[in-house]
Amino acid sequence: MYRGRVGAAARRSVPGGDVDQRRLAWVYLSRVVEGPCAALSALIESVGVVEAARAVRECALPEVLRGPTELRREVDMAERDLVQMERLGGRVVTPDDEEWPAWRLLGLGQLDPGQDADAAVPLVLWVRGRPSLSECTDRAVAVVGARCSTGYGNHATGEIAGELAARGWTVVSGAAFGIDGMAHRAALAVGGMTIAVLACGPDRPYPVQHDHLLAEIADTGLVVTEYPPGTSARKHYFLARNRLIAALADGVVVVEAGVRSGARNTVKWCRRLGRPAMAVPGPITSAASVGCHRMIREGEAFIVTRAEDILDEAGPLRLSLPGAVPPSPEDNLSRDEALVLAALPRTGSRLPRAVAADTGLPLPAVRATLSALEIAGLVACDGDGWYRLNSHATSATAAIAAAHERHR
Structure with a gap:
């Protein structure tokens, strides 16, 4: 086990138990499973994170957890990971921390992992950037879409994401080429808040060509991932990442999506969490908008064309004007x-x-x-x-x- 110094990131106080011991246990377990693991989350909830870490190390586990933890249970890099995050200007956020977005992630814990193995709350979140994660996600909208976006899609994304950010809403996306990158840039251009959710470690910019974009996001917003430092992006990680994009936002907007777009997977998570899914229509001749049109036609997503439409679906209850009848919370249910x-x-x-x-x-x-x-x-x-x-x-x-x- 690495015996380097444990920095300030490992010394935040939490009620009950030794903070260093609990934080190191969270970080150790995060690397053991690398991603969502409903069975491990259930064990932590049952016996506590420190005892769960001990059980994993000693392989004193139920059968369902032996396979997922076998490969890395002897790899304890928790102290080194915390030091590396400090050097990156980041931190690890655990369920013990004030900025843990508990109410945002609540829905993931209510889903059935038997239906989807990724239906679990992340163990920890590795975060680069200074703002509080919970505060940044108080009012947030996810804007995602095709990697091979068109000029029309880029323009629509710039208008929508820029307007949302200018109105004080956080724009959440996945930092990919195309619509994702445009959404982040539009938010940054108006001085707004944006969160990039990665499918790799916090020290691994993906795609590599977005290294500078991710650095700019970390300067004023947040770069977030559930994967520990050094983790390379893998195909399955992107599907698991999509649930976090949906969970951290009040709703998901898709701007351009092909027939097999990964954005539809994000919409699936959004709907399972009971949040509004929205899609921007495109030209009927555009292959880049076929997925959006299908989601609208099949009732998977509401049609939206501007920021006002999105806020009507995902926005908070508004104060009524003097003399007006207050709106009912039941008026805009899905x-x-x-x-x-x-x-x-x-x-x-x-x-x-x-x-x-x-x-x-x-x-x-x-x-x-x-x-x-x-x-x-x-x-x-x-x-x-x-x-x-x-x-x-x-x-x-x-x-x-x-x-x-x-x-x-």
Whole structure:
């Protein structure tokens, strides 16, 4: 094991337990599995992160975890990783930290890993940049799309991402060629906030040609990844990365997508988390917009053409004008949210499985949608299940504030 100094990044205080021991345990486990691992997350939740790290080192594990941890369980580079992140001007953010975006990631923990192995909360997040991750994702929209973008797509992205950033919204994307890179540049051009989510280590710019762009993003915004330093990009990592892009934002906007675009995978995660997915239409003759048109036609995404449309779908509740009737939180629900809400009683409670049977929605989608409705202040749960709240007695704004405090 590397015995170098442990820097300031490893000495932040957390309630309960030795901070150095807990932080080193989080970092060690992050490298052992390199990416989402629902079984390991469940073990940590059950016995605590320090005991989970001990169990992995000694291979005192249930069968489901022996395979995923076998290759790297003897590799403990936690201290060296923390020192390297300090040298990069970055840090590791764990669930113990104040800036951990707990309420953003809550929905990932409600999904069924049996349906998708990547349906898990990241163990830690490796972050370059000075701003607080939780504060930067308070109001955020993901803008993604084709790597081989057209002039039309670049123009539309520049207009949309630039306007969102100018209005104080964080633009989240994946730093890839095409639409992703344009979204980041548009936000930077207006002095706005942008977050790049990588599918490799924080010290590995990918694509390499975006080295300067990522450095510029880290200067004023954030570069985020769940993969430890030195990790190279792999095909599967991009699919897992897409769930974080969706989770860190209030909604996902796709600008140009071909028939087999990876952006559709991001939309899948967005819908499973109960958040609005949106797509920008293009020329009917453009192969680069076929994916967007299909998502719109099949009801996977709302059609949007400007920043105002996006904020109508993903934006927070607005204060009404004097004399106007206040909008109801139920006015802009997605189809899944409306179905789930209608299936819940005002008296008594129902379990998610019963709601799934009644609505015809998959159980993981019901669970994610219930979490979104809870954050919006429309539903709550007790020991017997979920139930609707009286909209007149509950302020959605207050409920969102309470959710922030509850999940920090």
